[in-house]
Each structure stands twice: as C-alpha cells, then as structure tokens.
Amino acid sequence: MSSIARPLSTRRDVLIGMATCALGPLSGQMLAAPRFEVFDALLYSGRRDLGRYGLKPLPTLYQLWRPGSPHDSIDHTAMHAALAQLPSDTSLYFIDIEYWPLLQTSPKVRDSTISKYLEVARIARSAKPDVRFGFYNVPPVGTYWAILLQNSKEYPEWLQANRALDPLAAEVDVLFPSLYTFYNDPAGWTIAARGLLTEARRYGKPVYPFLWPEFHDSNKELAGQFIPTDFWAAQLRFCQENADGVVLWGGYQRQWNEDAAWWQTTIETLGLTSS
Numbered sequence: 001m002s003s004i005a006r007p008l009s010t011r012r013d014v015l016i017g018m019a020t021c022a023l024g025p026l027s028g029q030m031l032a033a034p035r036f037e038v039f040d041a042l043l044y045s046g047r048r049d050l051g052r053y054g055l056k057p058l059p060t061l062y063q064l065w066r067p068g069s070p071h072d073s074i075d076h077t078a079m080h081a082a083l084a085q086l087p088s089d090t091s092l093y094f095i096d097i098e099y100w101p102l103l104q105t106s107p108k109v110r111d112s113t114i115s116k117y118l119e120v121a122r123i124a125r126s127a128k129p130d131v132r133f134g135f136y137n138v139p140p141v142g143t144y145w146a147i148l149l150q151n152s153k154e155y156p157e158w159l160q161a162n163r164a165l166d167p168l169a170a171e172v173d174v175l176f177p178s179l180y181t182f183y184n185d186p187a188g189w190t191i192a193a194r195g196l197l198t199e200a201r202r203y204g205k206p207v208y209p210f211l212w213p214e215f216h217d218s219n220k221e222l223a224g225q226f227i228p229t230d231f232w233a234a235q236l237r238f239c240q241e242n243a244d245g246v247v248l249w250g251g252y253q254r255q256w257n258e259d260a261a262w263w264q265t266t267i268e269t270l271g272l273t274s275s
Helices: 009-015 076-084 107-127 154-164 166-171 186-201 229-242 261-270
Strands: 037-042 092-095 132-135 245-250
Touching: 076 107, 107 132, 107 154, 107 166, 154 166, 186 229, 229 245, 229 261
Parallel strands: 037 245, 092 132
Antiparallel strands: none
16 A cells, blocks of 8 residues: 655655754643554554554445446445445445545646545445545655655645545545555654644544555665564654554565564554453
C-alpha cells in the first residue's frame, strides 16, 4: 500500500542541521484518548491469531473494480460485492483507493476526486449503516515534503486540499493517516507525522495511523529493509502519545516470524500481553 509522497534524494540536504523534533504529545485538544487500540491489517502468511495480544482485525475494501473497469470512475457492482464480502462481525474497516489525485492537479480534477470519494462513502454507509469506516490516507491527504518544506508552494496546496476534504471527513467515522517511513531519519519522520496528525485531529474524530515496520518501497535503496528497532519503538511511542490507536500493516509475500525484532519491539513498547 503506497502513500502519497514524493521522496526526492535531492531534497535530503534540507534536513541537515534540523533539530530533532520532540516526541512528546501534541498540545491542547490534540491529546489522544486514554484508550489506545491496536489494529491488525498485516499480510504475513502463516501468522497466528494476534487477537491473543489484544489486536483487533481491520478488514479492507480494495478490490473495488472488476477486471477491465476504469479506475478513474466508481464501479458500483464491484463495490457492492466487496461490501457484501466483509466478515459478518466487522465493526470497523477501511477503504483503500489510491488512484484519484488530490495534490499537484487542477482544482477541477481535485473537486471531481472529492465528489467520487463522497459517493463511495455514501454507498458504504447505505450498505453497512451500523459499521464504522474510514479511508486510508485521506483525509488528511498523505504527504511528506510538503510538511517539511513549509515555505514551498506545496504546503498551502496541501492545506487547501485538506480544507476541501472537510465534507468527506464529515461522512467517515475515523481517520487513517499513513505514517510510513521513507528515510532512516527520525527527525524528518517526526515532523511529517506531527503535521499529519495535527491535521487529522482537526476533524474531531478518532485517529488511527498506519505504521509499516519496513521502509517504504519508493526508496529503492531501503525498500524491503526493516526500520531499526529504536526508530520503530519511537514511532510506536509517538502514536501512543498523539493518536487513539495504530494500524499495523505490511508483510506482503513474507512469512510470519513470531521472534522478528520489529514484532518483539512492538510487544514490548505497547505493553502487549498474550492471553
């Protein structure tokens, strides 16, 4: 699952000399709720039921187009079929759509994208009125460099897109911002994560960020490598202090390893206990 960002190595020097951001909680009304929830959206093969650690399964709707259907429009048949296949005991799920542009596009295209998101949200609500849902990585719109380079034109465009998404935020129950890791740079990650969660908190709904224990595959030098455990632990603590929960994602075409360093760090950092 990708995140909307443009990690450019030529911009790396911007962070040289930047002070490391504090990993403390956001201020004022942005403090997280006392209860911190951990959701399982992992894709590892052969893993045991992680419910014994208190993780909650988080189904996804992502097969929203039939073969040959254009992804720039809504395939109502496929969407209704995907909704019908959700487990009967589903209490929360997320919708993953990564084809519709919101940044670096014209206002007309952005408005069309938002209209499509709104239609999907209303279909989802009509089909499953008692089940909570949100969209992966929107709102707010996922970004990285726009937050770090606030003097660029990308930052006001990002803020404007988030304001335009207010109607969509009103339709969903929770927010699922993506806090994936593009570089081995805790300071840069923290700045971007803080900016995204500040925007997510603006909507006044539960915030459950996505975390991936590997570096994002858009960084070809680090793709497939696991984040160092101290960095991973810092990300988990940041979410504990600034969000209402966290969604663990990753493991595509990987075999589950109960003794993996990232998982043992997760257990220790979040205080998970096996029942």
